[in-house]
Amino acid sequence: MSNATPKVHHYEYDVVIVGAGGAGMRAAIEAGPHAKTAVISKLFPTRSHTGAAQGGMAAALANVEEDSWEWHTFDTVKGGDYLVDQDAAEILAKESVQAVIDLENMGLPFNRTPDGKIDQRRFGGHTRDHGKAPVRRSCYAADRTGHMILQTLYQNCVKLGIEFYNEFYVLDLIMTKVDGVERPSAVVAYELATGELHVFQGKSIIFATGGFGKIFKTTSNAHTLTGDGVGIIYRKGLPLEDMEFYQFHPTGLAGLGILLSEAARGEGGILRNSSGERFMERYAPTIKDLAPRDMVARAMANEVREGRGAGPNKDYVLLDLTHLPPEVIDEKLPDITEFARTYLGVEPYTEPVPVFPTAHYAMGGIPTNVQAEVLRDNKTVVPGLYAAGECACVSVHGANRLGTNSLLDINVFGKRAGIAAVEYAKTAKHVPVPANAADEVVSMIEKVRNSKGTEKVAVLRKELQDTMDKNAQVYRTEESLNEALDKIAELRERYENISVQDKGQRFNTDLLEAIELGFLLDLAEVLAFTSRERRESRGGHFREDFETRDDKKFMVHSMAYLTDKKPKKPGDNIKLDWKPVTITNYQPMERKY
Amino acid sequence: MATEFEELGAVPSFTVTLFVRRFNPEDGQEARWQDFDVEVHGTDRVLDALHKIKWEMDGSLTFRRSCAHGVCGSDAMRINGRNRLACKTLVKDLDITQPIYVEPIKGLAVEKDLVVDMNPFYQAYRDIKPFLIASDKPEKERLQSAAQHSKFEDTTKCILCAACTTSCPVFWTDGQYFGPAAIVNAHRFIFDSRDEAAEVRIDILNDKEGVWRCRTTFNCTEACPRGIEVTKAIAEVKQAILRGKP
Numbered sequence: 001m002s003n004a005t006p007k008v009h010h011y012e013y014d015v016v017i018v019g020a021g022g023a024g025m026r027a028a029i030e031a032g033p034h035a036k037t038a039v040i041s042k043l044f045p046t047r048s049h050t051g052a053a054q055g056g057m058a059a060a061l062a063n064v065e066e067d068s069w070e071w072h073t074f075d076t077v078k079g080g081d082y083l084v085d086q087d088a089a090e091i092l093a094k095e096s097v098q099a100v101i102d103l104e105n106m107g108l109p110f111n112r113t114p115d116g117k118i119d120q121r122r123f124g125g126h127t128r129d130h131g132k133a134p135v136r137r138s139c140y141a142a143d144r145t146g147h148m149i150l151q152t153l154y155q156n157c158v159k160l161g162i163e164f165y166n167e168f169y170v171l172d173l174i175m176t177k178v179d180g181v182e183r184p185s186a187v188v189a190y191e192l193a194t195g196e197l198h199v200f201q202g203k204s205i206i207f208a209t210g211g212f213g214k215i216f217k218t219t220s221n222a223h224t225l226t227g228d229g230v231g232i233i234y235r236k237g238l239p240l241e242d243m244e245f246y247q248f249h250p251t252g253l254a255g256l257g258i259l260l261s262e263a264a265r266g267e268g269g270i271l272r273n274s275s276g277e278r279f280m281e282r283y284a285p286t287i288k289d290l291a292p293r294d295m296v297a298r299a300m301a302n303e304v305r306e307g308r309g310a311g312p313n314k315d316y317v318l319l320d321l322t323h324l325p326p327e328v329i330d331e332k333l334p335d336i337t338e339f340a341r342t343y344l345g346v347e348p349y350t351e352p353v354p355v356f357p358t359a360h361y362a363m364g365g366i367p368t369n370v371q372a373e374v375l376r377d378n379k380t381v382v383p384g385l386y387a388a389g390e391c392a393c394v395s396v397h398g399a400n401r402l403g404t405n406s407l408l409d410i411n412v413f414g415k416r417a418g419i420a421a422v423e424y425a426k427t428a429k430h431v432p433v434p435a436n437a438a439d440e441v442v443s444m445i446e447k448v449r450n451s452k453g454t455e456k457v458a459v460l461r462k463e464l465q466d467t468m469d470k471n472a473q474v475y476r477t478e479e480s481l482n483e484a485l486d487k488i489a490e491l492r493e494r495y496e497n498i499s500v501q502d503k504g505q506r507f508n509t510d511l512l513e514a515i516e517l518g519f520l521l522d523l524a525e526v527l528a529f530t531s532r533e534r535r536e537s538r539g540g541h542f543r544e545d546f547e548t549r550d551d552k553k554f555m556v557h558s559m560a561y562l563t564d565k566k567p568k569k570p571g572d573n574i575k576l577d578w579k580p581v582t583i584t585n586y587q588p589m590e591r592k593y
Numbered sequence: 594m595a596t597e598f599e600e601l602g603a604v605p606s607f608t609v610t611l612f613v614r615r616f617n618p619e620d621g622q623e624a625r626w627q628d629f630d631v632e633v634h635g636t637d638r639v640l641d642a643l644h645k646i647k648w649e650m651d652g653s654l655t656f657r658r659s660c661a662h663g664v665c666g667s668d669a670m671r672i673n674g675r676n677r678l679a680c681k682t683l684v685k686d687l688d689i690t691q692p693i694y695v696e697p698i699k700g701l702a703v704e705k706d707l708v709v710d711m712n713p714f715y716q717a718y719r720d721i722k723p724f725l726i727a728s729d730k731p732e733k734e735r736l737q738s739a740a741q742h743s744k745f746e747d748t749t750k751c752i753l754c755a756a757c758t759t760s761c762p763v764f765w766t767d768g769q770y771f772g773p774a775a776i777v778n779a780h781r782f783i784f785d786s787r788d789e790a791a792e793v794r795i796d797i798l799n800d801k802e803g804v805w806r807c808r809t810t811f812n813c814t815e816a817c818p819r820g821i822e823v824t825k826a827i828a829e830v831k832q833a834i835l836r837g838k839p
Contacts, residue, residue: 043659043665043667044667044711044715044753046665046666046752046753047659047660047665047666047667048665049659049660049665051660051664051665051752052660052662052664052665100734101731101732101733101734104734104735105731105734105735106724106725107724107725107782107785107787107788109737109742109745109746109749109785110734111739111742112736112737112738112739112742114739115736116736116737116738117734117736118734141749142746144664144750147664147750147752148749151749151751155723155724155725156724158719158723158724159722159724193704222659222660222661222665223658223659223660223661224659255636256636258661258662259662335664338820339662339663342663342681342683343636343638343662343683344636456648457648457652458647458648458649500652501651501652501653502652502653502655504617504619504620504653505619506617506618506619506704506705507655507704507705507706507708508655509647509655509656510647510652510653510655
């Protein structure tokens with residue numbers, strides 16, 4: 001192993017940002033002008049998955065009809081099935097207006113109203129006056145709002161001369177004990193092009209690494225969304241919050257999982273079962289197809305399991321846009337209708353599109369306070385460590401995120417993370433980095449590279465994704481979750497025996513897929529474990545054996561910690577704690593739409 | 594209503610041969626073609642076929658990819674002699690009676706297999722000042738009419754995949770040429786009513802390596818996976834230079 005030891009480089013920055021999607025770059029725009037800042041990303045920035053977001057960004061601009069940030073707060077809290085921390089939701093809704101203005105001022109080409117203002121449209125769960133009717137709150141750029149946000153943020157990073165390290169995979173966070181407190185001192189990154197390692201010392205370190213949809217088979221997520229950042233934090237013994245809450249977006253292209261924006265329903269699209277019935281009228285009589293995603297996804301899955309699915313195998317439902325004028329489709333929904341044409345050969349002008357729920361978004365993640373500071377337990381901050389975007393859990397999304405609140409989240413809390421990181425870096429000193437900081441990553445990599453094991457990464461990953469789709473999707477039970485946990489335990493054992501074919505140093509994606517699988521296994525296990533322990537149904541987490549919400553026992557966030565304990569049975573190595581929900585104005589009520 | 598979907602579910606699996614251009618600087622061999630027989634499903638994309646090779650046959654096959662549905666721009670490659678995104682090209686839509694040839698995009702140095710050095714491409718993009726330049730400090734949104742918005746909306750769709758630039762014969766012979774993608778992104782700001790630096794970008798593109806090298810072969814327009822009318826955008830920039838303003 002010694003002759004294969006990769007070269008290690010060292011850098012010193014004030015602010016180190018891991019991830020170059022929306023949250024990371026929004027943070028960089030705040031940090032860059034005031035502190036020596038580096039952004040490290042496994043992808044070239046504009047490849048990040050923020051670019052795949054379609055429908056819009058919520059903000060109570062009231063450009064087209066009456067609206068208020070307070071209504072937006074209420075919708076977010078109710079949409080999240082009351083597990084939302086209400087102080088955080090208030091900030092999200094209050095700061096949304098400025099967040100949209102910031103983007104417009106940076107150059108984002110929003111669609112416009114006839115009088116030249118930013119246009120707005122309807123989206124699921126966003127309502128006028130506490131649920132009376134859908135409201136037009138989503139600011140958008142056709143159905144590529146995420147693309148335009150990602151491009152605009154990158155453009156402004158170029159303008160500011162932000163330093164990027166692209167195709168650098170951060171694989172470890174170095175924590176150093178100072179005065180008895182563990183503090184972050186650096187991250188260790190693997191450079192795809194060369195196989196060399198890079199230690200980035202930072203006074204402030206921001207994780208903005210996105211989601212981990214690849215634990216599921218059917219997902220709207222990119223191949224690269226393997227949860228490396230969330231996994232790194234978890235391996236450091238820091239908690240993960242609310243991991244059982246994973247969102248299944250109702251309208252993925254059937255069989256493929258490619259996302260078709262909720263904007264399709266916001267513009268008037270209707271979901272129908274095999275007999276053509278508009279079935280959402282039965283599940284959400286007031287706002288029908290514009291009910292929150294968890295309810296719509298469950299309704300769709302229920303239609304299929306009760307035999308009312310469409311298609312030869314009756315395994316999907318139909319998204320009907322045929323009553324919309326073709327010019328509306330072309331102007332407001334051009335990309336998603338092209339997806340239907342390209343991938344399924346379906347013409348949305350004249351034919352309904354086959355759709356089924358697709359794993360989409362993690363409501364849970366790295367716990368933070370509203371300053372984006374990472375928590376080491378229910379209350380205590382890790383000084384100098386920040387998280388924002390999908391990888392973080394503030395929690396503004398609670399048990400179910402509303403559509404258009406994620407593009408908002410990355411902008412509001414990305415900005416807050418950048419500001420807080422600069423403030424901290426102004427007075428803090430660098431925490432010393434041990435000389436052997438890269439050792440852990442070296443051994444992780446060389447173990448995989450040199451292994452002569454017989455297991456293959458792709459086989460294990462597929463088995464993981466199959467068990468998660470089967471056992472931890474829209475409907476869950478104690479039994480299904482135990483099956484998932486058993487399977488994951490088996491896969492973990494087999495993971496010790498994997499090998500890769502590519503032994504080289506340059507662009508070794510074979511090796512990195514193996515490392516990524518390790519993170520996927522960790523996160524799938526936490527998700528299945530916390531899902532089993534939450535014996536109630538709330539938002540995106542639905543237990544068939546506990547069908548109702550149980551506010552007495554479970555009006556709390558889960559906090560899962562990895563321990564050193566050798567598990568006797570699956571999940572034994574996870575320590576579970578619960579954290580109170582912050583309630584300001586809204587007492588839990590039954591959630592009806 | 595159901596008949597179309599019966600057909601959809603009925604698309605059979607079939608076997609195709611892929612010839613993939615291989616190159617690894619670490620093995621000391623010249624670039625070469627390698628063939629693989631792959632069983633694919635009716636809705637599989639070329640990217641799925643490449644994944645099957647990587648995951649089931651040869652883990653060392655190297656290519657970039659991320660979103661897998663044509664929005665991130667990672668996987669532009671030359672498929673049967675044409676630049677396309679592997680994730681947007683369905684195998685069944687190619688001539689599957691013949692082998693499918695997959696090679697890296699042209700005009701940028703090959704790093705390994707289908708991975709090229711994108712840095713010169715990104716540099717040309719950065720050189721045209723791809724960001725809004727405006728001196729006002731508005732407190733609210735700037736107003737822009739739908740008509741003003743429509744002048745540059747097409748070029749905002751660019752995903753920087755390099756399919757256009759690396760399909761351009763001028764770029765192949767002259768790596769200094771800015772190339773279509775950089776001009777598309779200049780267009781996006783030159784024609785934005787909120788921007789004040791059109792003249793600066795016009796100046797940059799009036800250079801000898803600028804817009805005048807375009808020979809209007811339309812390769813770029815044909816290659817664009819986002820359907821951007823690239824050649825038209827370049828022509829509009831040329832006219833703006835002649836006028837001295839957008």
